[in-house]
Amino acid sequence: MTSDTPQHAIRTAIEKIATGPHLSKPLTRDEAREAFAAILSGHATPAQIGVFLIALRMKRETDDEFLGLLDALISETNPITVAVESLAILADPFDGFARSMPASPFLPAVLAACGLPTLAIGLPRLGPKYGVTHAQILSAAEIPVARTPQEAAAAVEHCGWSYCDQHQYAPRIAALVPLRNEIVKRTALNTLETLAKPLLGKRETHHLSGYVHSPYARLYALLARAAGFTSAAITKGVEGGFLPPLNKTSVVVRMPTEGDTTESIDPGALAIQHAVRAPEWPRAMPDPTDSPDWQRDAAHYAAQTGIAALQGAPGPTADALVYGAAIALWHTGKAGSLAEGAARARSVLRNGAAWDRWVAGKN
Template sequence: MTATDTTQAHMLMRSILQRIATGPELSKDISLDEAREATVAILRDQIDPVQAALFFIALRMKRESNDEFKGVLDGIREVVDGVVADVDHVLDIADPYDGYNRTLPAAPFLPPLLAECGLHPVSHGLDAVGPKYGVTHRHVLQAAGANVDLDSRAAAGRLSDTDTGWAYVDQASFCKPLHDLIPLRTQMIKRQVLTTVEVLAKPVMGKQQTHFVTGYVHKPYPPIYAMLARHVGFNSALFIRGVEGGIIPSLRQDGKYFSYHDRGEEIGVDIHPDMVGIQQALRAVPLPEDLPKTTRPGDEIAIAVDIRDTALAAAEAGMEALNGKQGVTYDSLVYTGALILKHMGMQDNLGEAGEA
C-alpha cells in the first residue's frame, strides 16, 4: 500500500459520501466500480472507520442499487481466499451468519447428510455477528467435535476425501479483512449491505459448477440474492423461506422457495411439509426448556441464549438425527435435504427425495 493509493482512496470516499449521504431526496447512486473500489479500500484499512461506517449506513438509508450490491460483493470477493476443489460440483450452503436464537439449529448437519447422498457441500459462517448474535454453524459443529478452523484449501481437500466429503470454512479464515470489520459493524447496530452480500463470498468452488443454497424471510430478498448469485457465477441457486431466515422451512405450514438453473431466471414454488411425508405440530426444533438464560446488557435487539449450552443441545440432537432418531431435527434435515436433492436433479420429486 502506497501513500498514493491511500490518498486516492480518501478522495474516492470523500466523493462517494458527498453523493450518497445527502438526504432522502438528493442522495445519488454510485457505480458498481465505485462501490467495489470503496469496499476494497475499507477492507484494506485505507479508510477511517467513521467514514467506513458512514458509507455503509448511507447506502442502507438511501437503499442500495443493484450495482451497489454487486460492487460491494465484488470488493469482498477481491480479498477472499477462494479455491477450486478437486470435485466437479460444489454445493455452497450459507445459513444466517448471525445464527439462531429462537430455535435449535438443525442445518449444520445437512452437509454430512448430503455428502452421504453423493453431493460435495461446504457451509460457511462465523462466530458472532449482529443483529442476532445467535448460535451459528461454527458453534454447533465445534460442539459436535468438527474442525471449524480449516482454511479454504483444507476445506476444499475434505470435499474430495471419500471419508468426509463435506467441510465448514469460517470467514475468519477465508476473508479475514471482512471478519476484522465485525467490531465496527457491531457499533453500527443496524443491518448493512455486508449482511446481505457476505454469504455470497464463494470461498470454495467446483471444477465445473458451483451451486448456492441460502435462506430468507422477507419477500424482497430472493430477487436480490438471485441477481447477486448470477453475478458471481453460481450455476444454480436455491433460496428457501426458512425459520429465522435459515434454510429449513416451517415443518407445519405452507412454505416457498425460489430457484434458478444455468443462471436463468428464478422461479417460485409453493411447498408444504406433507409433500415429504412430514406431519409435525412444531414449526422448528424448540429450544430446550432447561437451557440457562443469559443477558445482553444494553442490547434490545438480540434475544440472549447461552451459546455454549444451546450449541451442545443442537449438536446432540443433530448427531442423534444422523443416526436415525426420529423427531423434529430429523424431519428438519429430511425436508431441506429433499429440497436440495430435487434442486440438484438427483430426485424427480420431493416425495422420492425425502425417502432417499
C-alpha cells in the first residue's frame, strides 16, 4: 500500500516503529522505501529523520525494512556502464579505520594490474568512528577524490581503477552526513551505503566488502543480491573492511548467482605470516581521541606506507594487498585458486605493474 504524500509516508512509518518495545511494528518493504524516499526528497524534518533512523535501530531492522531502504538508495544513483567486461566495487566502512592502518586504498591499483578493474567508494569523513578513510589517504597521496561518476568511469577505462565519493554519485544521501554525525550511533545507512553501484561492468559487477559481527554476513549477501550484483565476497575483515587479519584464519562469505557459501581462508596457506593482524600505526602516532589532527597525520602515514608497498617494499601492507587481491581474483574467477591469485598479486608488486597503474590513476 502506498502513501498519498511523502509527508504521510514518513509520519506513518514513525508511528509504526517508534511506539515502544511492545507496540512497535515492522514496516513493509514498500513502507520503508517510501519513508526513506520522503527523507531523500526533503519532505522530512531533521527531527523526523533522526527518530526514523534510531527507532529502526532500537527495534532492530527487519530484512524487509533493509530491502525497502535499499530500494530507495538504489534509485538515488544512475549507474554508468563502463567499457570493461568485469568490474569490482570495493566498499570498506565509510567511517574509516582507527585501530589499524588500512592497506585497502591501494588494492584497486593491484587488482587493476591483475586484470580486474576496480572502483572504490566512500565518504571523506563520517562518525561515529571518524577513522581515516579511503578519501583521506588517496587525497594525501595526490589521487583525485572528487571525480564525478563520468570521470570515474573514464579513469577505470584508462587505468583500471578509480575512487568515487558518495557526494558525487548520491548527493542527497551524502547531505545526511551532518545529521548522521549528530545522531552519534550507527544506523541502517552505515550498512546500506556500501551497496551502491555508481558504475557497472558490461557483463558483471562484483561487490567486495567486509563485516565484524557474524549476523551481518547473511544480511550483506541478501542485500548484494537484491542490489543486482553479479556476486559478492564479504570477508570477516579487520575493522569490518574487506582485508582479513594477517595473523589468523578468517572466513569469506561468497554470494554467487544462487545460494551463498562460507569459505575458510588461511593466510599461512599463502605464505603470509605475521604476529600482527594488520599493518600498525607507528608508536609515535597520537591516540585518535587525543589529537584533532590525527586523521590528517594518519592519512599521510598510510599513504607513504602504501606507496612503498606498491613500489615493492615487503611487510604487512604488501602482504595485506596480496591477501586481499588473492581473495578478489579467486572469487571473481580471474584466478583459479587463492594461491594463483596471491602469486599474480606478488608478481605485479615486484615487476612494477601495480605501481604503474597507481601512477596512471593520478591523471
